[in-house]
Amino acid sequence: MNRDDIPTIFNPRSSSRNRTPSVLVTEEGVANGKNGPSFTHSDSVGSQQDSVEPLSPATPQRTSNCTGNATIQSTGIAGKLKSCSASICSKSARKIYFGIWVTVCVTASWVGATHSIKYLYLRRSKDEDYDDPILVPHDTTDLNMTVLQTKYAVSFEAPFFTTWFVTNWTMLFFPLYFVSRLSTKRCESMSDILTESIRDFRDKGFTAVRFMTRCSLFCLLWVGTNYMYILSLNILLATDVMALFATNVSIVYLLSWVILHEQFVGIRIMAVIICDTGVALLAYMDGITGSPTLAGVVLATSAAAGSAVYKVLFKKVIGDATYGQVALFFSLIGMLNAALLWPVSLGLFLTGLETLHWDRLPWPALLSASCLSLVANLLGNFSVALTYDLFITLGLITAVPVSAALDVVLYGAQFEGMKLAGMILIAVGFFLVMFPDNWPDYITRLLRNIIMLTHSARWSRRNRHGSQGMHRRDIIDYRTGYIRSHLRSPSGRVR
DSSP states (O other), rough: OOOSSOOOOOOOTTTEEEETEEOEEEETTTTSSSOOOOOOOOOTTTTTTTTOOOOOSSSSSEOTTTSSEEEEEEOOHHHHHHHHHHHHTTHHHHHHHHHHHEEEEEHHHHHHHHHHHHHHHEEEEEOOOOOOOOOOOOOTSHHHHHHHHHHHOOOOHHHHHHHHHHHHHHGHHHHHHHHHHHHHHHTOOOHHHHHHHHHHHHHOOOHHHHHHHHHHHHHHHHHHHHHHHHTTTTSSHHHHHHHHHTTHHHHEEEEEHSSSOOOOHHHHHHHHHHHHHHHHHHHHTTTTOOTTTHHHHHHHHHHHHHHHHHHHHHHHTHHHHHHEEEEEHHHHHHHHHHHHHHEEEEEETTTTSEEEEEEOOOOHHHHHHHHHHHHHHHHHHHHHGGGGGHHHHHHHHHHHHHHHHHHHHOOOOOOHHHHHHHHHHHHHHHHHHHTTHHHHHHHHHHHHHHHHHHHHHHEEEEEEEOOOOOEEEEETTTTTEEEEEEEEEETTOOO
């Protein structure tokens, strides 16, 4: 599993394409193997001469074109500007620019959706003329709950209904993909696009009954994962839940190593241990006696594990999927959720297990959570076509500090002690999981380039000061990265 195969937030395919594959939540798989820039390493320098007289900077280089005519290649300021412009506007550079924009959008949508759901749990004044929502913290030892319950009421406490409502919006996956495909490829008909998506599943040996059975199982897993995530927001702050959910990348690697036989990478096992340590610190950040924090941490961590299981099983059962397959699969999950699980939500409401007042339902927050969640899922699954998977995955961890700032401003939260240490450890583990398989080679090459740049800068300064009758010859040893410098006197002696 290389750096670009790290699971992204929602894409079920990305993170498990083996070496040319990997597994995911999934954008990586969706992209049909779009990887980041490759770095080739060559120690063979048979074509390089050990000694080459340097060209004078003022002398233009002559090259031969295909007609045999000599052309002059500019090496002045104009040439440097042209080269710089070409590198800035290259395909890789454009993917990086778009990747930064995707990271910002994923972060904003993920934070917005989570805080919108958290807002649903706020207590609201019973006085209709004065509506000042208040958040009741999980530690209520310093609060007069009798006065609080007299003045404020819980108008909405329905995590399963919220999960059901938000999941219904995934039905829009295939319609949006369908419209975008028609707008970009005008020669295709509607039946061609639909037939292509269905044919891909048929070619993999799925019958209609078998395929719908698989979709039903994935629907239950999807709803269960999101239900635990939303329920944990009733206990913990949004930042705590998002930090705990970020541990799913380490669980994805662990499961892909066991189930999909991904390459073993020691540093990623260390990342799993570090993430588990961070989870343990968050579990006991408010102590043990009389605190529901432990239950909230268990729910959020279970949601992360459920997300990881979903991604790995998607790779195992479905394999590499096209954009049309992913869009169709998500839409079917939304349709099955809407058709089969509404009796569960109704039963919870009628039995009083969930509190729901339709006349006081905060529709703006509920609709915002649904739209932003849909945007985050769309970005996680389809933006890999225009950028590297790494940028999509980064949106999951960059959302934590942004959410922390909102919690401080909105709810007066404090991040210190075990809570802060736990979040830092989870972030460290998150970044370690994203290390590529051959990360020692990258570090070695980085150090080698730094050494070469240092030597080049030092010898450039010497050349500017002059060497009193000496002619300089620099021989680069490409095997070690060092530069052997020889100074020749006019008589030919080497010094």
